[in-house]
Amino acid sequence: MSQLFSPFTLAGGITLKNRIVMAPLTRARSPEEKATTSTALYYAQRATAGLIVSEGVTISRQGQGYLFNPGIYTEEKVKAWRLATDSVHDIGGKIFAQIWHVGRVSHTSIQENGQAPVSATAQIAKGAKAYAYDEAGKPNLVPVSKPRALTIEEIGKTVEDYAHAAENAVKAGFDGVEIHGANGYLIDQFMNPLVNDRTDAYSAKTMAGRLRFTLEVVDAVIARIGRAKTGLRLSPYVKVFDMPIHDEIDATFTALAAELARRELAYVHFMDHSRSAPREGVTASDSAPFDATLRHMRAHLRHTPFIIAGDMTRERAEQWIKDGIMDLAAFGRPFIANPDLVARLEHGWPLAVPDATRFYGGGADGYIDYPPYHKGE
Numbered sequence: 001m002s003q004l005f006s007p008f009t010l011a012g013g014i015t016l017k018n019r020i021v022m023a024p025l026t027r028a029r030s031p032e033e034k035a036t037t038s039t040a041l042y043y044a045q046r047a048t049a050g051l052i053v054s055e056g057v058t059i060s061r062q063g064q065g066y067l068f069n070p071g072i073y074t075e076e077k078v079k080a081w082r083l084a085t086d087s088v089h090d091i092g093g094k095i096f097a098q099i100w101h102v103g104r105v106s107h108t109s110i111q112e113n114g115q116a117p118v119s120a121t122a123q124i125a126k127g128a129k130a131y132a133y134d135e136a137g138k139p140n141l142v143p144v145s146k147p148r149a150l151t152i153e154e155i156g157k158t159v160e161d162y163a164h165a166a167e168n169a170v171k172a173g174f175d176g177v178e179i180h181g182a183n184g185y186l187i188d189q190f191m192n193p194l195v196n197d198r199t200d201a202y203s204a205k206t207m208a209g210r211l212r213f214t215l216e217v218v219d220a221v222i223a224r225i226g227r228a229k230t231g232l233r234l235s236p237y238v239k240v241f242d243m244p245i246h247d248e249i250d251a252t253f254t255a256l257a258a259e260l261a262r263r264e265l266a267y268v269h270f271m272d273h274s275r276s277a278p279r280e281g282v283t284a285s286d287s288a289p290f291d292a293t294l295r296h297m298r299a300h301l302r303h304t305p306f307i308i309a310g311d312m313t314r315e316r317a318e319q320w321i322k323d324g325i326m327d328l329a330a331f332g333r334p335f336i337a338n339p340d341l342v343a344r345l346e347h348g349w350p351l352a353v354p355d356a357t358r359f360y361g362g363g364a365d366g367y368i369d370y371p372p373y374h375k376g377e
């Protein structure tokens with residue numbers, strides 16, 4: 001019997017009505033950089049998922065790399081999220097906010113007073129683009145600016161920004177937060193020895209230094225909102241920008257898992273790029289190293305639920321849950337075009353294909369106008 005459609009309890013006690021997770025999806029539909037009534041409708045339409053992880057929400061102006069992204073760092077932004085979280089709860093859904101700092105993947109045109117973005121390093125993310133203002137002052141994809149390395153004092157302040165965002169998320173009615181530690185953004189920049197060229201306590205030369213920032217963020221968020229409300233997203237073997245696959249990935253993530261074990265997070269969410277078809281900025285790689293690292297991490301994190309996203313299918317989800325590889329299955333792009341994805345998977349109804357040209361920005365089209373399945377379609 002399928003376990004996908006039965007309730008599941010995250011570590012710490014939050015119970016979900018099924019094991020299907022809506023993966024975080026940036027949609028850039030917030031012209032004033034706060035959640036709107038359309039945001040609320042969009043999430044409500046998808047609230048039959050066991051868990052919704054919101055689009056990445058920025059923890060500070062400094063943490064923003066893409067325009068029209070709803071933040072969570074002012075009272076006004078916190079209030080704006082309330083309609084979305086209430087709407088999801090009214091339908092019996094659960095929603096975590098993905099809290100996000102892009103680090104060096106940003107541009108001076110969207111930073112306060114035109115300042116440089118910040119990172120673990122002062123090395124530019126070659127090939128990375130931010131969604132910011134071009135030379136004509138128009139919103140556009142532009143090459144990222146050269147960052148400056150955070151000072152130790154600023155690192156402390158940034159950790160506090162994550163904790164503050166977590167507290168704000170709970171105030172806004174979110175059931176918890178997912179710390180965005182994936183895809184080459186700030187946390188990944190600290191953990192990657194090819195990017196982090198620091199010589200202080202956060203230096204990637206030692207494993208403790210490499211993991212220090214990530215663990216400080218995790219600990220600060222747990223201290224503020226509790227472990228039962230704290231999840232973490234990771235993407236070992238992601239190949240983004242100028243961050244190639246390197247031979248210390250397995251050791252880094254296995255050491256991280258050993259540290260996370262005693263923190264008893266609500267869950268750890270993996271983005272598996274190894275099975276994805278190649279797309280801009282992301283190249284498919286062999287899945288064997290990812291699978292091995294996952295096993296090594298699972299050996300430490302026996303009591304922490306694993307979520308995996310990346311070209312997931314119902315068949316693979318069922319098999320992997322049965323085999324104990326993961327506990328919950330996340331779907332990203334399928335949720336864009338199929339608000340009722342859970343019902344479609346359960347009944348074997350056909351899946352609509354999302355319009356990739358409407359992924360980011362714009363209005364209601366390609367956002368809240370995908371209908372549920374009707375027989376005879």
Ligand SMILES: Cc1cc2nc3c(=O)[nH]c(=O)nc-3n(C[C@H](O)[C@H](O)[C@H](O)COP(=O)(O)O)c2cc1C
Pocket residue numbers: 023024025026027055056098180182183233271272276309310311312330331332333334359360
């Ligand atoms: C339009 C779009 C926006 C995304 N935004 C985010 C994001 O804000 N945070 C994040 O961690 N991943 C983001 N992702 C990655 C997805 O969460 C997911 O891991 C990825 O799409 C693979 O799953 P899928 O094959 O089911 O789409 C995004 C992906 C897409 C296509």
